[in-house]
Amino acid sequence: MSPPAATFENPIAVREVNLPVKKNLGVKPAANGQTKTLTEMEDNWESFTFSPIRESQVSRAMTRRYFADLDNYAESDIVIVGAGSCGLSTAYELAKKRPDLKIAIIEAGVAPGGGAWLGGQLFSAMVMRKPAEAFLNDLGVPYEDEGDFVVVKHAALFTSTLLSKVLSFPNIKLFNATAVEDLITRPNPTASDPNAVRIAGVVTNWTLVSMHHDDQSCMDPNTINAPLVISTTGHDGPFGAFSVKRLVSMQQLEKLGGMRGLDMRTAEDAIVKRTREVVKGLIVGGMELSEVDGANRMGPTFGAMALSGVKAAEEALRIVDE
Ligand code: 48N
DSSP: OOOOOOOSSSOOOOOOOOOOOOOOSSOOOOSSOOOOOHHHHTTOGGGOOOOOOOHHHHHHHHHHHHHHHHHHTTBOSEEEEOOSHHHHHHHHHHHHHOTTSOEEEEOSSSSOOHHHHTGGGTTOOEEEETTTHHHHHHHTOOOEEOSSEEEESOHHHHHHHHHHHHHHOTTEEEEOSEEEEEEEEEEOOOSSOTTOEEEEEEEEEEHHHHTTTTTSSOOOOEEEEOSEEEEOOOSSSTTTTHHHHHHHHTTSSSOOOOOEEEOHHHHHHHHHHHOEEEETTEEEOGGGHHHHHOOEEOOSBOHHHHHHHHHHHHHHHHHHTO
């Protein structure tokens, strides 16, 4: 039976792209082909040698997968913008609960992790106020209990553990060094706003390309269609608060709320409680929210980022299952 014809809103189901694996080009396979153990290598370095390789094989191994992923995730179920602590926590929760969902994470930095990987490592330990230790327990990240809060001995232990778990899920693809430079929209008029839209995906480009729009001719973007986008692009930085700023410029939000001063106790509750679908098809979480409705910042404590991610995932599953 032939597949249903694609329609505007129901594109042909995404095909898994299985590219032919080229045979070795004139490279003899390793003599013994056996995988050695580290112990067998020790004290035997004189005869040590790597298996043979051609440089083109390395390039093909990388580019074949990268472009197959771009093809495969061109239709995603959920796109998460920003691989900081909130975005990664959201991805972890979603992938853990719904292995059937195809999730693309778009991260402008070459290195994911956001503020938890950058500023979060300056004084190296990471603080999370209770009850966020429940997230650390779920991840298996050890911590010291200090009563009302817990301390992970190094912020990198949290972020690297979270990142390794997220990247291990087969239904997640991280496109790093890639910036979301616009949102895909569809008309979604409401009684109160005939110009309302719903978000239907993202427009992306390599970050270095996005940063040179002003000194090069227009550079065509790449697009990813998805019925739900979760934006966690943080409150500052070259691309910070991207989606909410774009909503203002496309008149879907009246104005930005302006992040307030540092007040841990007010900020963390507000960010978690207010994580929500800001416009149809777009959930905002983490510190990007502080730019929507003027929440305070909380400084060097990360419990709200983790639990905002948990809440964003819960909101997403409510919407996906509607
Ligand atoms: O870490 P951030 O900036 O954002 P969150 O919300 O995950 O975590 C915020 C947290 O680090 C804090 O700011 C702490 C709690 N301090 C608060 C305070 O008081 O100062 O991660 C956002 C990520 C970054 O990695 C950006 O590179 C990325 O989003 N990003 C984008 N990626 C793709 N396309 C874009 N347009 C874009 N904009 C930002």
